[in-house]
Every structure is written in structure tokens, then in C-alpha cells.
Amino acid sequence: MATIKYSPEGNLCGGPKPTPTPAKVPVELHVCMGLNACKGHDRLGTNNCAGTGNCATAERHNCQTLNNCKGQGGCGLYGDIEAQSNPGNNECAWQGSCAVPIQAERFRTLGTERGKSVWLQARKLFEERMKKANRNVGPSPYKCGPPQALLVRWLDGYDSCGNSGDKSCSFGFNNPEDNAKRLCEGKRE
Amino acid sequence: MADVKMSFGLSVELKKYPLNFPILNFLYQNLILNLSDKPYYIMTQDFFAKGADPVTPDNLGEAIQQAIEIEIATIPTYLYTYYSINRSPDQEAIKTSIIEKLVAKGRPPIEAEEEAIDLSAELMVFANKAGALIMSVAIEEMLHMALSSNLKQALAGMPDLVGKSPVFPATLAGHQPPFPINLAKLSQDQLITFLKIESPTDLPDPRMLKTINYTTIGKFYQMIIDCIQKNDLKYMDGPQLIEGKAFYAQNNIDTVYYDKKHRPHFTNMDDSGDLCHVHDKASAIKAIKCIVDQGEGFDDEGLIQPGDRVNCTALVPGDFDDPEKKELSHFEKFVQIYCTYNSLNDRFKNLDIGVTDMYDYFVVNVADNPKIEHYPANVVPVANLLNAVYTYIFVMIEDCYRQSGNTQWEIFMFGIHKSMIFILNSICGDIMSLKYTYEGKEYVVAPTFNDYKFDGKSRPKAQMIELFNKAVAVFPKIQYLGQRIHDLPDVPNVSSTNSF
Numbered sequence: 197m198a199t200i201k202y203s204p205e206g207n208l209c210g211g212p213k214p215t216p217t218p219a220k221v222p223v224e225l226h227v228c229m230g231l232n233a234c235k236g237h238d239r240l241g242t243n244n245c246a247g248t249g250n251c252a253t254a255e256r257h258n259c260q261t262l263n264n265c266k267g268q269g270g271c272g273l274y275g276d277i278e279a280q281s282n283p284g285n286n287e288c289a290w291q292g293s294c295a296v297p298i299q300a301e302r303f304r305t306l307g308t309e310r311g312k313s314v315w316l317q318a319r320k321l322f323e324e325r326m327k328k329a330n331r332n333v334g335p336s337p338y339k340c341g342p343p344q345a346l347l348v349r350w351l352d353g354y355d356s357c358g359n360s361g362d363k364s365c366s367f368g369f370n371n372p373e374d375n376a377k378r379l380c381e382g383k384r385e
Numbered sequence: 386m387a388d389v390k391m392s393f394g395l396s397v398e399l400k401k402y403p404l405n406f407p408i409l410n411f412l413y414q415n416l417i418l419n420l421s422d423k424p425y426y427i428m429t430q431d432f433f434a435k436g437a438d439p440v441t442p443d444n445l446g447e448a449i450q451q452a453i454e455i456e457i458a459t460i461p462t463y464l465y466t467y468y469s470i471n472r473s474p475d476q477e478a479i480k481t482s483i484i485e486k487l488v489a490k491g492r493p494p495i496e497a498e499e500e501a502i503d504l505s506a507e508l509m510v511f512a513n514k515a516g517a518l519i520m521s522v523a524i525e526e527m528l529h530m531a532l533s534s535n536l537k538q539a540l541a542g543m544p545d546l547v548g549k550s551p552v553f554p555a556t557l558a559g560h561q562p563p564f565p566i567n568l569a570k571l572s573q574d575q576l577i578t579f580l581k582i583e584s585p586t587d588l589p590d591p592r593m594l595k596t597i598n599y600t601t602i603g604k605f606y607q608m609i610i611d612c613i614q615k616n617d618l619k620y621m622d623g624p625q626l627i628e629g630k631a632f633y634a635q636n637n638i639d640t641v642y643y644d645k646k647h648r649p650h651f652t653n654m655d656d657s658g659d660l661c662h663v664h665d666k667a668s669a670i671k672a673i674k675c676i677v678d679q680g681e682g683f684d685d686e687g688l689i690q691p692g693d694r695v696n697c698t699a700l701v702p703g704d705f706d707d708p709e710k711k712e713l714s715h716f717e718k719f720v721q722i723y724c725t726y727n728s729l730n731d732r733f734k735n736l737d738i739g740v741t742d743m744y745d746y747f748v749v750n751v752a753d754n755p756k757i758e759h760y761p762a763n764v765v766p767v768a769n770l771l772n773a774v775y776t777y778i779f780v781m782i783e784d785c786y787r788q789s790g791n792t793q794w795e796i797f798m799f800g801i802h803k804s805m806i807f808i809l810n811s812i813c814g815d816i817m818s819l820k821y822t823y824e825g826k827e828y829v830v831a832p833t834f835n836d837y838k839f840d841g842k843s844r845p846k847a848q849m850i851e852l853f854n855k856a857v858a859v860f861p862k863i864q865y866l867g868q869r870i871h872d873l874p875d876v877p878n879v880s881s882t883n884s885f
Contacts, residue, residue, distance in 0.1 A: 261803040262869070273638035274806060276631040277655070290799050290872075305636040306655060357807065358638030359520075361473040361513055367506035368476070369645040385649055 227284040230336025247333035259357035263292035270294040272314035277307040283318035295356035300341040301363040311384030315341030340380035440612040446541025456530040461834035463523040469570035472516040474747040480505040486738035512747040517642035521652035535625040539663040547880035559598035583716040624789040627662040654712040697724035751831035770856040772837040800874040
């Protein structure tokens with residue numbers, strides 16, 4: 197049974213010292229499919245071009261305040277409008293407002309863009325950054341980000357936190373694919 | 386007998402009485418907490434109890450502290466009922482059950498399936514909507530607690546938040562007529578209690594025998610507004626929780642529900658209210674108006690009628706709390722749940738298939754006002770941890786009124802948000818996977834929302850970690866929370882309440 201030992205220094209900046217790990221070539225940490233700036237910088241390390249990566253390199257997590265560091269938080273389901281407008285652009289640890297990776301079905305809950313896709317916003321910010329860096333961007337493996345069902349298969353189960361239920365399920369009166377298509381087209385879900 | 390002296394002079398005396406008629410007159414002159422066949426507790430109080438004194442500069446701080454404690458009392462009340470709702474029940478199981486019952490009644494299978502799909506979908510939407518609406522109110526109550534704390538900080542000094550959660554069954558301090566507030570699962574009776582809490586009009590009570598303290602929360606706050614408007618008060622410059630720092634968000638995924646087409650609906654609006662830095666008369670009144678408008682609506686005519694009947698007529702402008710008329714007031718949100726239940730439950734009843742209360746499909750069987758001492762030994766450590774996390778949230782909020790700048794920001798964002806959204810929510814979910822038997826009946830374990838009494842021997846966080854270690858030893862399912870508890874800010878407990 198794992199228990200934790202209280203450390204008087206263990207507050208925000210401190211906590212237990214990290215366990216030393218073997219040095220390895222670092223990659224850029226980003227929060228989802230299609231958001232990699234460099235070749236080989238996705239979870240599998242096999243992508244060939246900016247924007248074509250398969251999945252996040254940032255550590256997977258499922259809720260607000262659980263991201264490790266700068267640029268490693270998702271967004272959309274919690275947090276204020278500023279946070280919800282900047283998926284993958286948080287300034288520091290624990291400032292992300294939602295889970296990583298960002299499933300295609302996730303929508304924003306505040307502001308004028310309420311109900312619209314989080315992943316598309318992340319991709320927009322990424323493309324703006326690449327344009328500024330004079331880099332061409334390849335297509336994302338999935339045009340509107342990874343569907344939740346795909347992440348469940350890849351990651352052996354996945355969901356972002358929250359109690360409002362399945363983000364894509366049908367009650368018998370809708371086609372989940374139609375909803376996904378609307379979100380993908382930039383419409384409100 | 387416990388006698389607790391609160392910091393603002395309210396003397397609270399808890400006495401245990403058997404129920405009998407000769408003391409009824411006495412009960413009506415005090416606060417009746419629970420009319421049942423069991424012993425119950427009566428809270429007698431001096432504050433505002435004699436002659437409905439208006440709020441004056443002399444007692445303004447005490448009045449605002451009373452307001453803070455009114456807001457605090459609503460939070461566990463709403464959260465408990467919220468957690469009793471399974472927001473995503475098994476539609477397939479519900480549908481199959483309805484089909485079987487309809488076919489047994491002679492309905493053709495195809496027709497039965499069509500009816501079952503529609504009814505189960507309606508029920509799925511309702512369960513999720515009820516949860517979203519109650520959560521949308523709960524987060525606004527947290528906003529109200531912060532707004533009233535800002536008021537106190539500006540006008541009287543430090544707000545007292547730790548150790549102020551009520552013992553259930555409880556009452557709203559000073560409300561006349563008194564009515565019992567229980568930690569209870571979602572039901573029409575519990576919704577009536579919610580409507581009484583948020584009622585914009587006086588509660589009809591022919592039994593009321595004495596001068597009122599206040600009859601609606603809005604009127605109570607109006608007394609504070611009157612005092613602020615009439616007097617040239619000094620506004621102090623202490624740390625507050627203010628707007629523009631990402632402390633408050635009107636909506637999150639828990640305030641969202643999906644309709645039958647699985648389109649999301651947002652129960653709070655962006656313009657319905659926010660934190661407010663109280664620094665002068667105008668900002669003080671703005672903060673109070675936000676609290677009152679969100680709770681009761683702008684100018685609602687009130688819908689509770691004698692006999693606790695609710696008028697389910699069409700919405701009127703006063704039912705909304707935002708300028709755009711898109712967000713319902715707390716009162717009206719609860720009316721919506723109450724009345725939607727009635728119409729949907731009538732559909733079940735009209736089918737004559739033996740379903741008399743559709744809450745049975747998605748409301749978890751938790752006990753009324755559970756006590757930790759009712760729980761078995763393997764549950765107690767988890768319940769204690771839950772209460773410690775719950776109490777530590779108040780410790781951290783209170784500390785936000787001592788700290789400023791980045792320290793305040795980190796405590797709020799990394800402590801309070803992480804505790805509310807992730808740690809407390811997770812433990813509440815996990816603990817409800819356990820069951821226990823009390824007095825021959827089986828219940829699902831639920832949060833008791835007691836203030837945990839941190840001792841003075843070590844800091845609260847260290848005690849919470851020890852509680853976690855004990856809890857995870859009997860309930861390994863919560864192991865994933867260990868690092869997150871360790872990540873919390875290490876805030877001292879310097880509450881002015883002696884027992885904490």
C-alpha cells in the first residue's frame with residue numbers, strides 16, 4: 197500500500213525532490229494530436245512533419261490544475277474565458293483548465309465561443325505560431341482532433357473529468373457523428 | 386449539552402429534547418430543526434432574535450457574518466443532494482424495464498419500444514439537467530460566500546469561515562419562520578426546502594407567533610444595504626477575492642446538461658454575476674445585489690403557496706437573474722426541477738406500469754443527515770478524510786483574506802480549485818461506491834459534510850496527509866489522490882473559532 201509522507205517543504209514550489217532520471221533527448225511537450233512543431237515530436241516519435249503528430253507529448257491528465265508545466269494543460273471545461281481561449285498555452289504548472297489530450301468532442305463552456313470545439317482553437321493557435329515561425333504545417337491525422345473513442349482505444353481508457361455524462365453518446369434521438377461534424381465545422385455543438 | 390460562542394456574539398445552545406406537544410410553543414419561539422419521532426436538536430440564538438433590530442453600524446459586522454454563515458449553510462445542503470443524483474443512469478436498462486412493463490400490460494412490442502425510448506431519453510435529460518441546475522446554484526452560493534466575505538473584509542475585518550458549517554438537520558440562522566434543512570437525496574420534499582431557502586417572498590406560516598428576524602434572505606440583505614446607504618462607513622483595505630483573476634467562472638462542464646439531441650445547454654450565463662472588489666458604497670451594494678438577484682431573481686412574485694404547493698406557471702421576467710434574461714434565478718431553477726418532475730412523473734403514472742416515483746431510476750439511496758458514527762469501521766477513515774478536505778477548503782479560503790498577490794492566487798487556484806474540482810469531487814464519487822446498513826436499512830455511503838476539527842499539534846495539511854494514509858489503507862481505490870493532496874498549499878489554521 198502506497199502512502200505519502202508529509203514534507204514540511206512540500207508546498208507548491210517544493211514538495212519531494214524528483215527522482216533522478218536518465219538523460220534523454222528532450223522533445224517539445226504539447227497537448228494533443230496535430231500540435232507538434234517538429235519532426236518526431238509526438239507520443240510515438242514517428243511523425244514526419246509539423247502538425248501531423250499522433251498524440252500529446254505532455255503527460256496525460258484528466259482535470260484542471262493537474263498539468264505539469266508551461267504549455268502542458270488542456271482547456272475547455274473549467275477555468276475562466278482567458279484559460280478557455282488558450283489550450284496548450286498556459287504559463288505554468290497547474291494552470292491548465294482541463295485534461296490532456298483534447299478529445300474532438302470537447303467544447304468551451306464560457307464566452308462568445310461557448311459550445312465550440314476546444315481542439316480547433318488549439319490548432320488555430322498552433323497554426324498562428326507556425327506562421328509566425330515561417331513553418332509549413334501538415335494536416336492533422338484527424339481533421340478535428342482525436343475522437344474520444346479513438347483515445348479510449350489508444351490509451352486504454354480516457355475521459356476528461358466532470359459529471360455531465362458522455363460527451364458523444366446518443367439518447368436515441370441523435371446521431372453522434374452529426375454532432376461531431378457540426379463541431380468540426382466550427383459550429384456550436 | 387454544547388454551548389458554542391461564535392465570534393460575533395451569537396450564542397448557540399444545542400439541547401436535546403424528546404418530541405412532545407407541551408413544548409410546541411417553546412419550539413415555535415426558537416428554531417425547529419426536525420419534526421420527527423426521534424430526538425432532535427434545537428438551536429436557540431440571541432442574534433437578531435429580539436424585535437428584529439435593524440442593522441446598524443454597530444452590528445454591521447455581525448450581520449454580515451450572519452450572511453456569510455447563511456451562504457455557507459446552503460453549500461453542503463445543495464452539494465449533498467447533487468451527489469445523490471446519478472446524472473448518467475443506464476438508459477438501456479431503463480428502456481428495457483419500461484418495455485417489459487408495457488408489454489406485460491398488453492402494449493404491442495414496437496409501440497412499447499417507441500414509448501420506452503422517448504420516456505427513457507426524457508428521463509436521462511431530466512436527471513442530467515437536475516444535476517446541472519443544482520450545481521449551477523451551488524457554485525453561485527460559493528460566489529455569494531466570497532462576496533459577503535469581501536463585504537465583511539471591507540466593512541468589519543476578517544470573515545470567519547472555518548468551523549461554520551451547520552450541524553444537520555439545521556436552519557438558516559435568523560430565518561423566520563424557521564424550517565428544517567436536511568442533508569437529503571433529491572426528492573420533491575427536498576426541493577421544497579430549497580425553494581424555501583431561496584424564496585423571494587415571505588413563507589406562508591400561520592403558526593408564526595413572534596416578531597420576525599428576517600423572512601427572506603433578500604430582505605435580510607436589504608437591511609444591510611439600508612445600513613450601508615444611510616451611513617458614511619469606513620471601507621478598509623484588506624485582501625479580498627476579486628474579479629479579473631480567474632477565481633470564478635460562471636459555467637463549467639458540471640453546470641452543463643445535454644438535451645435529447647445531445648446538444649449542450651449552459652445553466653449559467655457569463656453576465657449573471659462575478660466577484661466584486663468591495664471598496665466603497667457602490668461596490669458594496671453591487672455585491673449584495675448580485676447575491677440577491679442570483680438567489681431570488683430580480684422581482685419574482687414568489688411561487689410557494691400555503692401547503693408547500695408550487696405554482697408551475699410560465700416564466701415571467703422576474704424569474705431571471707441576468708440583464709439578458711437568460712439565466713434563471715436559484716428559486717426558479719428549483720421550480721423548474723420540481724415542475725418538470727411532476728409532468729414527467731405523470732407520464733409514468735398514466736402508463737399504469739407500477740412506477741410511482743421516477744426518482745427511483747436515478748437517485749441514489751443515501752440516508753438523511755448521515756453521521757460518521759453510523760458508518761462501519763472501514764468507512765470512517767474515508768469519511769474523516771472527506772470532511773478534512775471539505776474543512777481545509779474553508780481554511781484556504783479564509784487564508785485568502787490574509788494573503789494577497791501571488792500567494793493568494795496560488796492558494797486559490799492550486800489549493801481551492803484543486804480541492805473542489807478534483808479532490809473533494811473524487812472522494813465524494815468514490816465513497817458513494819460503498820454501502821452500509823443502519824437500523825436495518827441499507828444505504829449508500831455519502832459525505833457527511835461535517836467540519837473536521839484539526840488539532841493544534843500540527844498543520845492541517847500534515848493532519849490531512851495522515852488521514853489520507855489511514856483512509857487509503859482501508860480503501861485503496863483513492864490511492865491516486867495521494868500526490869494531489871500532497872500538492873496542496875500548506876496553509877495554517879488560524880481560525881478565530883476556538884474549537885478549530
